[in-house]
Amino acid sequence: MDNKQLISTELTGKIALVTGGTKGIGKAIADRLAQAGATVIITARNEPADNQIEHHFIKADLAKAEETAPVINGILKEFGTIDILVNNMGGSSSPSGGFSTLTDEHWENDLHLNLLAPVRVDRAILPTMLEKKSGVIIHISSLSGVIPLWESLGAYAVAKAALINYSKSLSKEVTPKGVRVLTVSPGMVKTDTMDGYLKSLSIEAGLSVEEITQSVMDKLGGIPMGRMANPQDIAEMVGYLVSPRASYLSGANYIIDGGSNPTV
Ligand SMILES: NC(=O)c1ccc[n+]([C@@H]2O[C@H](COP(=O)([O-])OP(=O)(O)OC[C@H]3O[C@@H](n4cnc5c(N)ncnc54)[C@H](OP(=O)(O)O)[C@@H]3O)[C@@H](O)[C@H]2O)c1
Numbered sequence: 001m002d003n004k005q006l007i008s009t010e011l012t013g014k015i016a017l018v019t020g021g022t023k024g025i026g027k028a029i030a031d032r033l034a035q036a037g038a039t040v041i042i043t044a045r046n047e048p049a050d051n052q053i054e055h056h057f058i059k060a061d062l063a064k065a066e067e068t069a070p071v072i073n074g075i076l077k078e079f080g081t082i083d084i085l086v087n088n089m090g091g092s093s094s095p096s097g098g099f100s101t102l103t104d105e106h107w108e109n110d111l112h113l114n115l116l117a118p119v120r121v122d123r124a125i126l127p128t129m130l131e132k133k134s135g136v137i138i139h140i141s142s143l144s145g146v147i148p149l150w151e152s153l154g155a156y157a158v159a160k161a162a163l164i165n166y167s168k169s170l171s172k173e174v175t176p177k178g179v180r181v182l183t184v185s186p187g188m189v190k191t192d193t194m195d196g197y198l199k200s201l202s203i204e205a206g207l208s209v210e211e212i213t214q215s216v217m218d219k220l221g222g223i224p225m226g227r228m229a230n231p232q233d234i235a236e237m238v239g240y241l242v243s244p245r246a247s248y249l250s251g252a253n254y255i256i257d258g259g260s261n262p263t264v
Pocket of ligand 1: 020025064189194
């Protein structure tokens with residue numbers, strides 16, 4: 001069996017849940033896991049714009065505490081189990097401008113969406129993984145969790161940093177019980193949301209989208225690869241991490257940033 005055949009069958013029989021799997025990175029991950037043979041369930045608040053739902057779609061706002069347990073229990077009832085959980089959903093609608101522009105509400109929204117939502121989804125799913133002593137959980141964090149961009153992403157970056165810490169802590173707890181827990185931290189990824197974010201920053205700063213993109217890339221210390229990632233670059237890493245080929249990996253944070261992170 002060659003590598004290509006292996007990848008197209010290695011997740012056969014596995015049930016995967018990808019939160020926020022309708023767009024951007026989440027969609028690329030859902031597609032990649034399905035290519036490897038997994039049955040893929042995706043959640044989001046809205047149906048995909050083109051109405052082309054290739055995976056099992058469940059409409060839910062998992063940033064709301066009260067929706068998590070009923071939604072996850074419904075999935076477990078219908079599919080029996082979840083072998084692979086990708087906590088991808090996240091983002092921020094907080095304004096740029098640093099500490100003085102961020103209200104309690106901005107902080108709470110960013111912490112709910114990027115930290116507490118995955119914590120609750122994990123809490124609802126982990127008992128079934130622990131019972132069968134197997135499973136993989138991926139947390140999608142961000143390079144901004146280790147390189148804070150205070151001007152534009154203050155509360156979001158703090159929530160993503162906390163997610164990295166939580167993911168590590170959870171891995172210590174459940175890896176001995178058979179569940180692998182990993183973090184993937186992308187740098188800038190070219191999604192529609194990233195395009196919209198750069199456009200709004202460009203309007204605020206009175207610069208062109210190209211100039212503001214360069215400015216954000218410079219604040220990260222530059223991107224040696226010379227471009228943003230594509231969602232598929234992130235999906236490829238996740239596809240590997242959840243596979244049996246990565247069976248020894250747990251507790252690590254994989255930064256995918258085209259070489260931006262300046263630290264060793
Ligand atoms: N793009 C980047 O450059 C970048 C860089 C580093 C990290 N990340 C992280 O990567 C992940 C995906 O980012 P992305 O850029 O691909 O995002 P995206 O294109 O905006 O997609 C986000 C997905 O999550 C869903 N979602 C958002 N809020 C939700 C909520 N409250 N409840 C349920 N679903 C919700 C969205 O669907 P609905 O809106 O219909 O709910 C969509 O399916 C996020 O965790 C983000 O922080 C992204």
